[in-house]
Structure formats: structure tokens, C-alpha cells
Amino acid sequence: QQPVQSPQAVILREGEDAVINCSSSKALYSVHWYRQKHGEAPVFLMILLKGGEQKGHEKISASFNEKKQQSSLYLTASQLSYSGTYFCGTDSSYDKVIFGPGTSLSVIP
Amino acid sequence: DGGITQSPKYLFRKEGQNVTLSCEQNLNHDAMYWYRQDPGQGLRLIYYSQIVNDFQKGDIAEGYSVSREKKESFPLTVTSAQKNPTAFYLCASSGGAGQPQHFGDGTRLSIL
Numbered sequence: 352q353q354p355v356q357s358p359q360a361v362i363l364r365e366g367e368d369a370v371i372n373c374s375s376s377k378a379l380y381s382v383h384w385y386r387q388k389h390g391e392a393p394v395f396l397m398i399l400l401k402g403g404e405q406k407g408h409e410k411i412s413a414s415f416n417e418k419k420q421q422s423s424l425y426l427t428a429s430q431l432s433y434s435g436t437y438f439c440g441t442d443s444s445y446d447k448v449i450f451g452p453g454t455s456l457s458v459i460p
Numbered sequence: 461d462g463g464i465t466q467s468p469k470y471l472f473r474k475e476g477q478n479v480t481l482s483c484e485q486n487l488n489h490d491a492m493y494w495y496r497q498d499p500g501q502g503l504r505l506i507y508y509s510q511i512v513n514d515f516q517k518g519d520i521a522e523g524y525s526v527s528r529e530k531k532e533s534f535p536l537t538v539t540s541a542q543k544n545p546t547a548f549y550l551c552a553s554s555g556g557a558g559q560p561q562h563f564g565d566g567t568r569l570s571i572l
Contacts, residue, residue, distance in 0.1 A: 353502070381558050392550060392563040393503070400558050438502060445557040446510055447493070447518070450503040 352376055354441045356451040363429045363458050371424040371454045373439030382415050382422040383440035383448055386433075393438060396424070429458045462487045466551050466564035472572045473538065473545060481536045481567045483551035491556055492534040496520060497548040497566075509534055510556075538569065546570050 354375045363369055373382060381400045385393035399415035399422060410427045426433055436455050440448035464485045473479045485492065491510050495503040505518030509528040523542025528534055534553075538545045548568050552561040 383560065385561075392565050395560040395562070398558065398560055440503075440561070442557060446491075446516075447505060447508050448561060449505060449519075450495075452502040 353449055354439055354451040356437075356439055356454050358454060359452075360455040361457070363433075363456065365431060365458055365460055366428050369426045369429060369456060371426075371437050371439075371456070372421065373423070373441070373451055374419070374421045375441045375443065377420065377441070377443040379415075379417070379420050379441050379443050380445055381442045381448075382413075383442070384413055384422075384424050385438045385440065385450075386435045387438065387453075388435045396437075426456070429456075431458050431460065434458045464551060464553055464562055464564035466549075466567050468567060469565065471567055471569045473569060474572050476540045478537055478539050479545075479569070481538070481549055481551075481569070483534045483536065483564060484532055485534075485553045485562075485564075486532060487553055487555075487562060488531070489553035489555050489562070490531070491554045491559075492528070493552045493554075493561065494518075494524075494526065494534070494536045495550045495552065497550060503550060506536065 357372045383398045384396040387393040413424045415422045436453040438450045440450045467482045493508040494506040507526040509515035525537045550566045551564045554561045
């Protein structure tokens with residue numbers, strides 16, 4: 352079953368922060384986060400495993416609440432290069448990742 | 461450099477024709493995946509394979525077929541039974557559960 356993402360779209364000014372949420376009705380083994388620019392392939396950002404630690408990458412970090420089967424992606428001090436569509440992917444069966452519908456993020460000067 | 465190569469980049473299909481999309485990886489990954497992406501939409505899983513000579517249907521397998529005769533290769537055939545094949549097709553591979561997926565650059569398929 353496809354995970355739910357919110358918000359569907361967000362517009363930020365440079366330097367502002369954003370949070371993107373992902374939730375599943377199934378018990379999860381891992382949550383993946385990817386960013387896709389228009390017309391390009393998705394690019395891996397980070398993966399959070401059940402029982403693992405919160406991950407961070409420069410000004411982008413994520414958390415995974417195993418009890419609620421929810422994950423959040425945090426983007427701080429956004430840059431123009433952060434624009435794109437963010438997808439979460441969930442793995443509840445140890446063999447495949449199902450992606451959410453995506454969150455469109457636009458950063459404007 | 462290791463990576464995933466998809467070809468062709470653009471493909472056109474005539475009515476009633478089968479077409480095959482190529483996906484090759486040199487990352488030594490066991491798992492490979494095919495996704496379909498429609499404009500403004502997310503990625504939907506078509507087929508996936510965890511090991512050579514074995515594959516499973518994803519959420520939208522009807523009208524598609526795959527083979528996995530070699531670890532490096534996972535071609536996707538879009539058959540004439542797929543009535544709405546126009547989409548962006550993405551191939552990915554990973555080292556297994558809990559590992560990131562690496563994507564190819566995709567193939568855009570259109571109907572003539």
C-alpha cells in the first residue's frame with residue numbers, strides 16, 4: 352500500500368525551513384527519501400532503518416517513528432538547489448520499496 | 461564508474477507492437493526494479509527481481525513482462541496488451557533490503 356505524504360506542495364523563500372511527512376499503515380523495515388528534479392532520475396538522500404538512528408546530511412535530516420510508522424524529512428535554511436519533488440519510499444516486506452505520491456518543493460529567491 | 465544504464469532514452473511504439481527497454485548495471489547488485497512514472501505522479505512498481513532467474517510482479521504488472529537471465533541485466537518488455545504505455549520508465553538496483561536504490565536515467569516511451 353502506497354505511503355501518504357504531506358504536504359502535497361510547498362513554496363519556500365531561500366533560507367526558510369520545511370518539513371515533509373510520510374506515513375504508512377504497515378509496519379516498516381525502512382524508509383527511503385529521494386529528490387527528483389524535473390525530467391531527471393530520483394537521487395537518493397537517505398535511508399532510515401527500523402531501530403536505527405536519525406540521519407542527517409548537511410542541512411537535510413530525517414527521523415523515523417517506528418511506533419507510528421511515520422517519517423519526517425527536515426530541510427533547514429533552504430537553498431535554490433533544494434527545489435524538486437521529494438519522494439518517500441517504504442519497505443514493509445524486506446524485498447521492495449513502494450513510493451509515495453511525492454511532495455513538490457519550490458524555493459524562490 | 462559503476463552505475464545503471466538504460467536505453468534507449470526515447471522510444472516510440474506503434475499500435476500492436478511490443479517494445480523492449482534495456483537496463484544494465486555494473487554495481488554487482490542482486491536486486492533490480494522497474495518503475496513507471498506518469499506526469500506529475502509518483503513511481504509505481506512494475507516488476508522486481510531479487511536474484512537471477514527469479515522475479516515478482518509489482519503493483520501494475522499487467523501488460524508488461526521481464527526476464528532476469530543475467531545478474532547485470534533486467535530488460536522490460538511493454539506488450540501490445542498495455543493500452544496506455546506512454547510514460548517515463550525508470551530502472552533501479554540495490555544491494556538488498558535496507559540499501560539505497562540507484563536509478564538509471566530513464567526511458568521515455570510514447571505512442572506513434
